[in-house]
Amino acid sequence: MNTDVLVVGAGPTGMTTANELLLAGVATVLADKLPRGSALSRAGGVQSRTLEVLDQRGLLEPLLAAGDHPVGAGHFAGIPLSPDFAPHRLPPRSVPQVALEGFLEYHLAAHGLRVRRDHELVALAQDEDGVTATFDNGRTVRSRYLVAADGGHSTVRSLLKAEFPGRAGTVTTVAADVRLGGADDLATHTRTADGHWVGVFPLGTDGRGRPLRRLAMGGPGRSLPRDVPVTEDEIRDGLHAVFGERVHLLELRYARRITNAARQAARYRHGRVFLAGDAAHVHLPLGAQGMNTGMQDAFNLGWKLGAAVRGWAPEDLLDSYHTERHPAGAAVLRNVQAQSLLMDWAGTCDPDVAAARELFTTMAQLPDVQRYLGDLMSGMATRYPMPDTGPHPLLGLPAPDLDLGPARLHELLRSGRGVLIDPQDTLAGAVAPWSDRVDRTGGGAPTGPMLVRPDGYICWAGTPDTLQPSLTRWFGAPDPTATPTIRPR
Ligand SMILES: Cc1cc2nc3c(=O)[nH]c(=O)nc-3n(C[C@H](O)[C@H](O)[C@H](O)COP(=O)(O)OP(=O)(O)OC[C@H]3O[C@@H](n4cnc5c(N)ncnc54)[C@H](O)[C@@H]3O)c2cc1C
Structure with missing residues (x-):
């Protein structure tokens, strides 16, 4: 192997994936066909959930310090969403995509990962052990896994002949x-x-x-x-x-x-190759969601690939990338469809649409509707299925940024490992065999016990008897000799 993971495409999705792999200590090559970062003006908004995850990697403060990124105004179909409905939440920020990409590229380079530019992937072959990618400059890279973050016209997706059903643009x-x-x-x-x-x-x-x-x-x-x-x-x-x-x-x-083309890959995983970001889903940029959804794909996939390379990933961890992110992408496509209809994007002047828009605009003033739409657009509504655990209102949702005394939860997640919140200090023995993959924090936390995955999602909040099955499901087999790992970052 030349490397563990080859990431093709250094847009926001590719660079976020690479950063997750870096954090997991996995050898990564990040290649892009462009000679330098794109100057195209595209995304202008970073949503609350993306801001949270950037905070969980220690990137939010430096990003906001690096430029003038005022609080932005969320909207649904042009109907303004008030940031006041969720005072505990980070409000969306205006961050031009060009600025975010420059920031991420600089951050990766500062940690030793330089984008290999002038590398256009032109051929691909995978076998049982890995993937061989060929670039237009004649170079080849052999990797265990490949992440296709090469945008809406993805070469990798074409080479795989991956199904990309949906609608061609009509307007x-x-x-x-x-x-x-x-x-x-x-x-x-x-x-x-x-x-x-x-x-x-x-x-x-x-x-x-x-x-x-x-x-x-x-x-x-x-x-x-x-x-x-x-x-x-x-x-x-x-x-x-x-x-x-x-x-x-x-x-x-x-x-x-x-x-207004709208398409989504039927499968996000193709053996050792994973589609992410615009390579997996394209739609109108309504409500600032495309880049954000791609970055959420990357946060979901990165730690799982890290676990697979490091050898502790449970059997179906990599499959859970599709199981979790395909429905999230489909939900975005659906809300974009609804927005484009309400905005009459296609210019039909249909009076039925005008009537529906008028009614919807009035309804959208209701606090509950504002909250619902705000959750949808900010990425906070995304909930992952958490099988094998009892019902709990927080399961599968993003963990709130709790103040845990010496540190906030988001700060603890900067290690890239899982976090077990153990307010009664009763779970140290249960988690000990995973202590190289999961940190435990206890001592009077203002919450019930919960297990948080490296991407910040709550994967256990139930009764103690379901804790070890959940640890095994997300963090692999117990290791009785495990000792806590402290990774500097
Ligand atoms: C006008 C406009 C406004 C938008 N506003 C928003 C917004 O406010 N919020 C939001 O979230 N989203 C927005 N979007 C969508 C957002 O720009 C995209 O969703 C985002 O760029 C997707 O990121 P990505 O990394 O997946 O793909 P891309 O940004 O397309 O990056 C793909 C990378 O892969 C490289 N590449 C391609 N092919 C190859 C190859 N064969 N070999 C090597 N490298 C290759 C490319 O050079 C590129 O650098 C907007 C889009 C537009 C057009």
């Missing part, structure tokens, strides 16, 4: 990064009776502190082929159709056409 809309005049109090989503619409989202500031905005616009006659360049006049015309003289374009920094 294009314009997405642009702009500076606008007269836009201070604009609603997130505005539309006219004849079907023209504009979405406006905050995108931080430029180097001179002036507000930047992400603009999306569409309407009758505005769906042009993807390769037709977007012009300033086109944007001015779209703004005028919706706002008249009130809002004007000051600067167009970047623009592209996006389609």
Whole structure:
């Protein structure tokens, strides 16, 4: 083997996966076809759950310190979501994807993992022991596992002939990064009776502190082929159709056409190859979810691959990546479908859709609906099945960032190991045979006992008799000789 894991694609998904593997102490090669990081403007928002997991890796503070990343405004189908409904939660942040990618690449390099650039994967073969990848520069890499994080047009997915069912794009809309005049109090989503619409989202500031905005616009006659360049006049015309003289374009920094294609890989695992991020699911960028979902794929997969390489992964741990993340991805595709319908993304001007939107907009003001939609969009609603444990309201959910005295739970998870919270100090003996994979913290924690996986999900919170089966299920066979591991990080 040249390496344990080859990660193809150094976008947010690939770099997050690589960071998880680094933490697990696994030899990793991260390759990308581009000569340098992409300058394309895409994601502008990082959701609460992603922020939490970045905190669980010690990356949140340095990320926020590295730039001006104000609290962002969540929305569902253009209907604003108030951050007040969940005061304990980290509110979403405006972090341009370019800035996040630069930050992650710098972080990986500082820990000795440099992206191998100018490496375009062109061929792939797997056998019982590993995967052989061939690059356009003639190099080959042999690895035990391969993670395809190579984006929506994934070469790996094509080479595998992996099923990618869904819908081809039927309409294009314009997405642009702009500076606008007269836009201070604009609603997130505005539309006219004849079907023209504009979405406006905050995108931080430029180097001179002036507000930047992400603009999306569409309407009758505005769906042009993807390769037709977007012009300033086109944007001015779209703004005028919706706002008249009130809002004007000051600067167009970047623009592209996006389609409403929606597809999801039928299987996320293909032997030793795993699809993650846009390689596994593509959809309209509504509500800031694509990059976030990809990064959550990576947080889910990374520690499991680490366990497999280090030899303690239980039999079906790697399969649980598909079992857990495929439904999460499908749920995102469904809510994007609902949003695009309510926003009349395709510009049908259907009065039935207008009536549904009006009703939904009123309902969305109800606190319970705000909470439900907020959970959905922030990634906090994702709940993984936790078989073989009794019912418990917290099982399968992200663990709250409890203050455990000397440290917060998120800080304890920075080791990349599991954490057993043992408030009564009664479980030391039970967890001892896993003490090289799971840390125990006790002493008056403000909660009942719970076991938290390295990705921050609660996998046991039941009665003591189900603790050891849960430890075995997620952390492998007990080792009577295990001694606690302290990994510096
Ligand atoms: C206008 C717009 C706005 C968006 N806004 C948001 C938002 O606010 N929030 C959000 O969460 N998401 C948003 N998204 C979606 C987000 O940009 C994507 O979901 C995200 O980029 C997916 O990350 P990824 O790492 O999976 O794939 P990518 O970012 O596409 O990275 C794939 C990488 O693989 C490399 N690669 C490709 N093929 C090969 C090969 N054969 N060999 C080697 N390397 C290869 C590429 O060079 C690239 O670096 C938006 C998208 C658009 C277009």
